[in-house]
Amino acid sequence: MQKKIIEINNLKKSFGQNVVLKDINLDIYQGEVLTIIGSSGSGKSTLLRCMNLLEEPDEGEIFFENVSLTDSSVNINLLRTKIGMVFQSFNLFNHLSVLDNCMLAPLKVLHQDKKAVKENALAMLDSVGMKAFQNQSPLALSGGQKQRVAIARALAMNPDILLFDEPTSALDPEMVGEVLEVIKSLARSGMTMVVVTHEMEFAKAVSSRVVFMDDGVILETNTPDQLFQNPKEERTKQFLRRVR
Amino acid sequence: MMKKRIVFKIIKKIIISAIVLGVIYALSSQKTPENSLQAITSIVEGTPSSETLAVLEIASEMVVPYNYLNKQSLSSTRLTQLSGDMALPSQYGDVSITWVSDTERMTIDSELENFSVASPQGSVNILIYHARILSLPTILQGSKNFTLTAYFHYNDATLMKTYEGALVAVMPADFFGGVLFTIVRYSRLFFEGMITTLGLSLTGTIIGFILALILVFLRIQTPSFHDKKGISVLKKAGSSFAKGYITLFRGTPMIVQASFFWYGLGLFGNALLCGLFVVSLNTAAYIAEILRGSINAIDKGQTEASRSLGLSQVQTMRYVIFPQSVKNSMPAIGNEFVINVKDTAVLSVIGIFELFNQTTKVAGIHYRQLEAYLVVAAIYLVLTYTITKILQKVEKRFDLKTIDLPSSV
Numbered sequence: 001m002q003k004k005i006i007e008i009n010n011l012k013k014s015f016g017q018n019v020v021l022k023d024i025n026l027d028i029y030q031g032e033v034l035t036i037i038g039s040s041g042s043g044k045s046t047l048l049r050c051m052n053l054l055e056e057p058d059e060g061e062i063f064f065e066n067v068s069l070t071d072s073s074v075n076i077n078l079l080r081t082k083i084g085m086v087f088q089s090f091n092l093f094n095h096l097s098v099l100d101n102c103m104l105a106p107l108k109v110l111h112q113d114k115k116a117v118k119e120n121a122l123a124m125l126d127s128v129g130m131k132a133f134q135n136q137s138p139l140a141l142s143g144g145q146k147q148r149v150a151i152a153r154a155l156a157m158n159p160d161i162l163l164f165d166e167p168t169s170a171l172d173p174e175m176v177g178e179v180l181e182v183i184k185s186l187a188r189s190g191m192t193m194v195v196v197t198h199e200m201e202f203a204k205a206v207s208s209r210v211v212f213m214d215d216g217v218i219l220e221t222n223t224p225d226q227l228f229q230n231p232k233e234e235r236t237k238q239f240l241r242r243v244r
Numbered sequence: 245m246m247k248k249r250i251v252f253k254i255i256k257k258i259i260i261s262a263i264v265l266g267v268i269y270a271l272s273s274q275k276t277p278e279n280s281l282q283a284i285t286s287i288v289e290g291t292p293s294s295e296t297l298a299v300l301e302i303a304s305e306m307v308v309p310y311n312y313l314n315k316q317s318l319s320s321t322r323l324t325q326l327s328g329d330m331a332l333p334s335q336y337g338d339v340s341i342t343w344v345s346d347t348e349r350m351t352i353d354s355e356l357e358n359f360s361v362a363s364p365q366g367s368v369n370i371l372i373y374h375a376r377i378l379s380l381p382t383i384l385q386g387s388k389n390f391t392l393t394a395y396f397h398y399n400d401a402t403l404m405k406t407y408e409g410a411l412v413a414v415m416p417a418d419f420f421g422g423v424l425f426t427i428v429r430y431s432r433l434f435f436e437g438m439i440t441t442l443g444l445s446l447t448g449t450i451i452g453f454i455l456a457l458i459l460v461f462l463r464i465q466t467p468s469f470h471d472k473k474g475i476s477v478l479k480k481a482g483s484s485f486a487k488g489y490i491t492l493f494r495g496t497p498m499i500v501q502a503s504f505f506w507y508g509l510g511l512f513g514n515a516l517l518c519g520l521f522v523v524s525l526n527t528a529a530y531i532a533e534i535l536r537g538s539i540n541a542i543d544k545g546q547t548e549a550s551r552s553l554g555l556s557q558v559q560t561m562r563y564v565i566f567p568q569s570v571k572n573s574m575p576a577i578g579n580e581f582v583i584n585v586k587d588t589a590v591l592s593v594i595g596i597f598e599l600f601n602q603t604t605k606v607a608g609i610h611y612r613q614l615e616a617y618l619v620v621a622a623i624y625l626v627l628t629y630t631i632t633k634i635l636q637k638v639e640k641r642f643d644l645k646t647i648d649l650p651s652s653v
Contacts, residue, residue, distance in 0.1 A: 054548055081554035091549035095567045104563060105553035150549075157553060 002029040005161050005192050006051055011060035013046055020046045022216040024060070028161070028194060033187045035195045035203040038213035039239060044196045047213070048163050051194065052083040065160065081109055084154030088166040090146040092138035098125065098149050099134040102156040110157070124152040128182050144175030148182055162186070164195040200243055204228055212236050262450055290401035300403040303339040303396050312374065315361055323392065323409030330375040331359045339398045347390035349379050349411055380413055383425050387412040415610045422615040430606045434623060437602030440516070442627070444591065444598060445584035448520055452527025453577060459532040461561060462486040464539060468557070486532065493529035499590040501526060506594035519591040527580060534576045538569040578635035582628050599623060
C-alpha cells in the first residue's frame, strides 16, 4: 500500500448560491500523477485550489500527510511550503528577476542559507532549461518560458506534491509542448502531481490515474487506458467525444 | 542587479537626509530678514562733567530725524527704508545739533527751516536742517547704504551719534515698473519663502509617504479563516482606525487642520514644525488611498502565488505586493508633491513664512497687491512646472510608466 499524500473526505464548497463541489472524496498517493479532466465549470480548479487551501472548503476534511488542513490551529504557511502550485496565468513576480522569483520563498519562508538557496534555484532553473534567463525580468519572457520558470519556482521549495492548474491553457499552441515536456520529465522522476488539464493526449500519456469531474462531483476514476477507451458513464463518453 | 541595488541605496540615503534636513530646518527658528541697526554714540570732543554728559545723552536719545513730507519721526531702524527727504532737528533745549551724511545722494542744507511737528501739547515749531535726497538708487541697484552722523554740542563738549541707513528705490507707479521693482527688491523674501515652501512640501510628502505605508497596511487587513481571535480583533481595529483617519483627513480642509493643531492644541510651539506635522498627516491620508488603489489593481494571482509558496500575509505584502504597488503609484505620489507645493500656501494661516505669506507681506509694504500676487503666481507656476518636468524625467529613467500593472497573462 502506497503512502497517502492527500486525503479528501466529503468536501463541499459553494460560491454563494452556486454549489461548486458536492461531496468530493479523493485520495492521492505518493509518486502518482493524477489528472483531473472535465468541462469548464465542473469544479476541477476549485478542487485543486482546496488542496492548498487557496479556497477554504465549506464542509469536509482535507489531510495532507495526515495533518488536517482544515483545522484552523494548523500553520497553513508551513504546510504550503510542501505543496507546490503552478497556475494557469503563471503569476510570476514581475518586480523580481527570474532567479529572485525562485529564491524569494526559500529565503523568506524556509530561512535557508543564501548560497545554498541560489545553488538550488539555479539547478531548478537548469532542469527546466531556463538557467540562461536567470537575470531577466519575467516581463521579457514568452508564455512558455514564464510557465517553466513558475515550475522551477515551485520546485525550489522541494515540495512533496505539485499542483498544476491548467498549466498550458494560457499558452500559444506552439509553446504548449515545451511546458508539457517539463511536466513529463518531472513525472518520470517520481514527483507526485495533480494536474488539471484540457490536454487529453497529455493526460493519456503522463497520468497514472485520471479523474473525470462533472458538475461538482467525481463521476469516474480510472487508469487512463480504461477511462479513455472504455468510459463507464454516459456523461464521460459525451465529454470525450466532444473534446476529440 | 548591482546597479539596481546601488540606485536603491542612493535613493534611501537621499530620503533619509531629506527628512533629517527637513526636521533640522523646521527646528531652526525663523530669523527676521531685516536686522535692526543700532545707532552708536561716543564722545568726540572735550571732557564733560557728569552733568553735561547727562544732558548730552538725553538729547541724543530724544532727538530723531523726521520724514520731511508727512512729519513722522524716523527711528534709527526706519532709516533703512529711506526714500524721501528728512527734517533734522537743530536744537534740543540748550544742546545744538549739526548733521553730516557720507553719501553724495543726499545734501544737508546749511540754512535752518521752520518745521512743525506734532507733540502731546499740539503742534510745535522747531528749526531743522533740510536733508534733500538728490538721487535714489535705480530699481536694479535696489538700495544704497549710508551713514548719518549727528553732533550734539553743549558746554564745550561734543557727543557724536551715528545712524546707519539705506536709501531705497521707490516703487514705480506703472505696472511693469512695479513688477520689476517687486521682483528685484524682494527677491530675497520670495526666495526664502520658496525654500520654506519646497522644504515643507518635500519633507511633508516623504514623511506622509512613510506614514501612508503604515496606514494602507492597516487599512487592507481583513481577518481570515486561520487567524486567532485576538489577531482578527486587532486586524479589524487597525482597519477601522485607518479608515477613520483617511476619512477625517481627506474630509476636512488643511487650513482647518492647521488652525486646529496650532491655535487649538498649540502643538510643538514652533509653527513651522506644526505645519510640517499637518502637511505630513494630510498627505499620508491621500497617499494611503493612492496606494490602496494600486494594491487593488495588482492581479490577485500575485497574492495566490505568494501564499501558495508559504509566504504569510504580511510577507506577501512586504515582498510581493508593496514593491509593485509602490512602484506603480510613484507618478501619483510625485503628483502629490506638486499639489503640496501649492497647498502649503494655506499654512500662512498659522504664521509660517512660506511663499504666499511672504507675498502678502510684500503686498502690504507698498499696498500694491496686483504686482505682488502676479509675481508669486509666476513663481508657483515655474516651481510646479519644473518639478513636474523633473518627475517625468525620473519616471522615464526608472521606467515607471512603461511597466504594466502586473496582469500576469
